[in-house]
Amino acid sequence: MSRYEEGLRLIEESCGNGKDNVIALSTIGMEPGDSATPCPYVRDVDAYYEDGVFYVTTWAKSNKIQQITQNNNVAFAVCFEGISGNGVGENLGWVLDPKNAEIRTKLRKAFAEWYDQANNEQDKSCVILAIRITKGTIFRDHGAVRYDMDFVNKLEITEGKISL
Template sequence: MGRYEEGLKLIEERCGNGKDNIISLSTIAMEPNSEGKSRPYVRDVDAYYEDGVFYVTTWGASTKMQQIAQNNEVAFSVCLGWFSGNGIGENLGWVLDPKNAEIRTKLRKTFAEWYDHANDEKNENCVILAIRITRCTVIKDHGAVRYNMDFVNKIETQEGIIR
């Protein structure tokens, strides 16, 4: 097993198998700061992980979704998980859209404890956000082992580099 595959296995152990993950999700502001530079925004969200993608139920008109519509590049960090990186955010649309049936079932199961309280599925603004990982770093043993992963090319690489 290569290092990329070892990193994938570690991610699956930590975040997969129907686990409700809290991740910090960072987007870029729609308006620049007073110096004309982009500002990051960060918030914690519950996320379900599967095959290189985090899935989040959210409000389609939220600030994060407006920001992602303007610039779909995002950053994330799994809270207390020693796993962070970048990805592409994609609005998959209404949770009740038939194309979302399979992932919706998984989300409802993973988030069963609070899903119905937090989501108004009858409203078409209740959407699924997919965060497709492009690169990440996974740390093991308090930094003794580090996996820098390029999800685009499916290889281990230098930290922060996609080839």
């Protein structure tokens, strides 16, 4: 098993199997004004993990979706799991869109305790956000073990370089 595959196994153990994960999601927004300076924003969200993607239910008019529409590069950290990285955010659209049926079922199951209280599925602004991981880092044993992963090329990377 390669170190990349070992890292995937660790992410699956920590975040997979239908678990409701809390992740800190960071986006880039543009500050109002003439200079329109980029500014990072971070918030905790509940996320379901599957095959290199975190899924979140949210409101289409939320700041995170508006910011991702302008710049889809995001960063994340899985709270208290030693897993962080970068990804690409994508608004998959309305939760009741037939193309979202399979992932919606999984989200409803993972978030069963609170899903109906937090989401109005009849409102077309209730959407699914996909966070497709591009790079990830996993720390174990207080940093004694570290996996740096390139999810695009499916390889472990070291100091920004691809390891073969």
